[in-house]
Amino acid sequence: MDRQTNHDLPIACDPAAIDPEVRSTHLSAAEQLLRHDAVEVQELSDGYAFRYTAEQYAQVTQFIANERLCCPFFTFTLEVTPAHGPILTGFVLPYKATPRAPTPYSCRWRRY
Numbered sequence: 320m321d322r323q324t325n326h327d328l329p330i331a332c333d334p335a336a337i338d339p340e341v342r343s344t345h346l347s348a349a350e351q352l353l354r355h356d357a358v359e360v361q362e363l364s365d366g367y368a369f370r371y372t373a374e375q376y377a378q379v380t381q382f383i384a385n386e387r388l389c390c391p392f393f394t395f396t397l398e399v400t401p402a403h404g405p406i407l408t409g410f411v412l413p414y415k416a417t418p419r420a421p422t423p424y425s426c427r428w429r430r431y
Contacts (some may be wrong), residue, residue: 328392336388345359345385358405360369366411373403428431 352375359370368383371379374398383395394411 330392332390334389337385345382345389348378348382349386352378360412363409363411366409368407368409371406371408373399373406376406377407379408 334342341425352371353369356375356378357371359371361368380397383397386393387395396407396408396409400407
């Protein structure tokens with residue numbers, strides 16, 4: 320399966336795309352998932368990979384669902400391993416991203 324990309328998307332976060340009633344919960348969950356809960360974090364040439372426990376499936380998928388609204392320029396990958404094994408997720412930066420571009424792991428989690 321080919322990875323579909325949209326090179327015309329601006330690299331800009333739109334926190335207003337997330338419902339205001341959900342936004343603060345999303346930001347708190349994002350900080351917790353990305354800074355504290357990952358069993359392993361690996362920097363890749365085009366983004367980051369995170370490993371989570373099977374029990375974190377709901378939090379990880381909810382984070383991705385909300386983050387896709389806010390930052391549609393990211394490519395997310397999700398690998399759910401068999402037998403309740405670890406969950407692997409990746410965040411791929413757009414081809415034109417620079418080191419200053421926002422990433423889910425770059426401390427950009429702030430209150431809006």
